[in-house]
Amino acid sequence: MQDLPSPAAGHVLLGTATAASASALLRAGLDDVRATFGSAPAILGASRSTDDTLTVALFRVRHEGIAYGGLVLTTFVRGGPSKVAIVYDRADRFGTSAPALIRSVVAAQTPAGAVLPAMHDVVASDNSVRARLPDGWTTHAFGGGVFAASGPDAAEVDQEISARLIDPRSPVFQQALQLQQQMHQPYNPLATPYGIPLTYQPDPVRAFVALNGVLAQIQHQPDPAITIEHTIPQSGQPGIRATEISGTDTVRGTRMRFDGIVGVTPANQNGAWMLSVKMIAAPVDRFQRDLPTLAAIYNSYAVNQQQMGAEVAQTIATDRAGTARGLAMAQATQSRDTDVFNASMGHARSVQDGIDRSTAGFTRYLNDTTVMQSSNGGRATVNDSFAQSVVANDPQNFRVVPVSEYQRGVDY
Numbered sequence: 001m002q003d004l005p006s007p008a009a010g011h012v013l014l015g016t017a018t019a020a021s022a023s024a025l026l027r028a029g030l031d032d033v034r035a036t037f038g039s040a041p042a043i044l045g046a047s048r049s050t051d052d053t054l055t056v057a058l059f060r061v062r063h064e065g066i067a068y069g070g071l072v073l074t075t076f077v078r079g080g081p082s083k084v085a086i087v088y089d090r091a092d093r094f095g096t097s098a099p100a101l102i103r104s105v106v107a108a109q110t111p112a113g114a115v116l117p118a119m120h121d122v123v124a125s126d127n128s129v130r131a132r133l134p135d136g137w138t139t140h141a142f143g144g145g146v147f148a149a150s151g152p153d154a155a156e157v158d159q160e161i162s163a164r165l166i167d168p169r170s171p172v173f174q175q176a177l178q179l180q181q182q183m184h185q186p187y188n189p190l191a192t193p194y195g196i197p198l199t200y201q202p203d204p205v206r207a208f209v210a211l212n213g214v215l216a217q218i219q220h221q222p223d224p225a226i227t228i229e230h231t232i233p234q235s236g237q238p239g240i241r242a243t244e245i246s247g248t249d250t251v252r253g254t255r256m257r258f259d260g261i262v263g264v265t266p267a268n269q270n271g272a273w274m275l276s277v278k279m280i281a282a283p284v285d286r287f288q289r290d291l292p293t294l295a296a297i298y299n300s301y302a303v304n305q306q307q308m309g310a311e312v313a314q315t316i317a318t319d320r321a322g323t324a325r326g327l328a329m330a331q332a333t334q335s336r337d338t339d340v341f342n343a344s345m346g347h348a349r350s351v352q353d354g355i356d357r358s359t360a361g362f363t364r365y366l367n368d369t370t371v372m373q374s375s376n377g378g379r380a381t382v383n384d385s386f387a388q389s390v391v392a393n394d395p396q397n398f399r400v401v402p403v404s405e406y407q408r409g410v411d412y
Helices: 024-036 095-108 171-182 203-218 284-300 305-333 338-367 384-393
Strands: 002-004 011-016 042-048 054-063 066-075 082-090 119-123 129-134 138-143 144-149 156-164 228-233 242-252 254-264 272-283 370-374 378-385 398-400
Touching: 011 024, 011 095, 024 042, 024 054, 024 066, 024 082, 024 398, 042 228, 054 228, 066 384, 082 095, 095 384, 119 284, 119 370, 129 138, 129 144, 129 284, 129 338, 156 284, 203 228, 203 242, 203 254, 203 272, 254 284, 370 384, 378 384, 384 398
Parallel strands: none
Antiparallel strands: 002 011, 011 082, 042 054, 054 066, 066 082, 119 129, 138 144, 144 156, 156 272, 228 242, 242 254, 254 272, 370 378, 370 398
């Protein structure tokens, strides 16, 4: 194993091995962890790609009285040298240092001879997001924690792109349609009061495929013909299901290859839910050539957490104001039917509360934090890895609070 220079805190070990299987390769990586720390690590979780090539294991180990957290990442190549990477840091800061450590692994494994283009800094007008882009690339969603950019060859990088969705079977959606009809407003599925109508699907992969199909229909585009090749479930915030996916689809007549993470929140009692993606994509015949550049852009994304918190608060306030305007219009239309109006207002408040709660959940996901509660009812927002460790060691007295139980004024 080679000890690579780390970008800040923590350590990065990188090496190669010959193994008969992905499982044997992972065991070899865990043996390296044992050799490094002089004791066997505790495995907290592991996942593997559907094609048995990529494996990630989260571990915890003590050395000289200090607790360390880390990841073993393996890439299995049958009949050839496989790759093993170990990243670790003190357990109390691993959740913060892990992204930079993993980027070091990606950079170290960039194919020999790959030359990155010159890149320049870009900063969102609201100062919430910054990134680096090559010349010729443009942003088409930039601000509020969101980043999406595309290159001259149709390649694209997306970070934290979210869609508000509403299950069309819900009474709230049906009532919204009735109000639009009564107000003689044309139906626009991209501008419904509570989001794009899409039947709730808890599986991130199926939700991603379904949403892209619906968007293609709305925009009068051919079916994207999405083919999913690999999936790896991801751990994340309670109540948010996330999966890493890769595959191909057709965008504006071009067959594209994509790789990224898709997450969904559960639908609330009124059918409101959200889907978020972090993804890279490029034309199939150029994906491998563009991969180092796509990875560099993807990894350059950084959020100004202080500004982001302020923007989330403003977004929630704006949403509430919009709901109030909608209710005022409904009141004017329904002035002769108080019961219907009161029911509409109650539904709107409930849906807005679900949206606020989901927004807080995604903010926690961005910041790698979570809400933890003790047996005496005390609550605190803490680092996700710290919370998982506390709960694992004392589940009788501590628990991680799911997004569905967030309390207004306390958690958001």
